[in-house]
Amino acid sequence: MSTAVQQEPAYVLHRRPYRETGLLVDVFSLNYGRLSLVARNGNSQKSPLKAQLQPFQPLLLDWRGRGDLKNLTHAEIRQGPGLTRTLSLYSGLYLNELLQRVLPAGDPHQELFAAYIEALTALSEALDVEPVLRQFEMAFAIALGYGFDWGRATDTGRPVAAGLSYGYHPEQGILQLPQAQTPLTDLPGKALQALAAGEPVSLDSRRVAKRVMRVLVDYLLQGRPLNSRTLFRQR
Structure with missing residues (x-):
């Protein structure tokens, strides 16, 4: 019908x-x-x-x-913000590629739709786009069932400690005892604590967030390239 x-x-x-x-x-x-x-x-x-x-x-x-x-x-x-700056435009193209290449067809995600609108609005105003991208990537991960807590190790159930280093696996989250197959290690506990608390992001925690989300996005893409990454590299 x-x-x-x-x-x-x-x-x-x-x-x-x-x-x-x-x-x-x-x-x-x-x-x-x-x-x-x-x-x-x-x-x-x-x-x-x-x-x-x-x-x-x-x-x-x-x-x-x-x-x-x-x-x-x-x-x-309808009326909406425009992405006029080059970096904001490339960032928007990155969001679109994520949705187009990874999100299953015909699967409603109303909270992710709201996060997308929020991200476009923020990109139209922000000079620093990285926090906007990290926030959307986390919303994207949650929508697909890959959300995690920056402040807790899933393998031990313990809160992250400032003096320890941790690993990350897309299927497991933050790990206190990473294994040989864990794709990302040596994540400072102090940076993870800051990300969990939503505190003003230091250079160290920005790097940690970018590394973690890069691993997660690559895992979700399963080898499919993103043209927007090429644009970022050519800037």
Whole structure:
């Protein structure tokens, strides 16, 4: 049976040409998660969809159809912050790639949708994007079942101690007694404590957070590259 959806809050993650004049659009929506829509004639010069279906633009979408590929029938632009600085734009592309490549299709994540909006808003204003990216990466990890507590070792159940070093495994979290197969070790307990407390982030704790999240994201990607990382390296 064909279904019809109207006025669904969503964002474009990626779009590409589809057949002669259409667009194939990957979107992240509030109530339907990630899905792909066909905008028929959306790539033609006369179609308003070509200008409307832009990344980071808040939208209300209508679609109908059956199966995995639905037909987009209407798009309405809403007001939202813009990513005008280069670093903010690259950061937004990184968020979109994470969602597009890792998030299962058709799986609603309303809290992650809210975290995405919050991240875009913060990126539009922030000169320092790293805390924004780390916060979204943690929300992303929680949504996929890989959340962890910076301040507690999962293997011993004990709170992290400032004078000890710890490891990290994506499937286990913070480890007091890392094994040979633990992908990340030598994490200072003091930095983990600061991250757990949400204190003003020192250079040491920033590095720890970046290392941990890099390991987690690589694990979730399973070898799939991110084009946005290349952009960051070329700056």
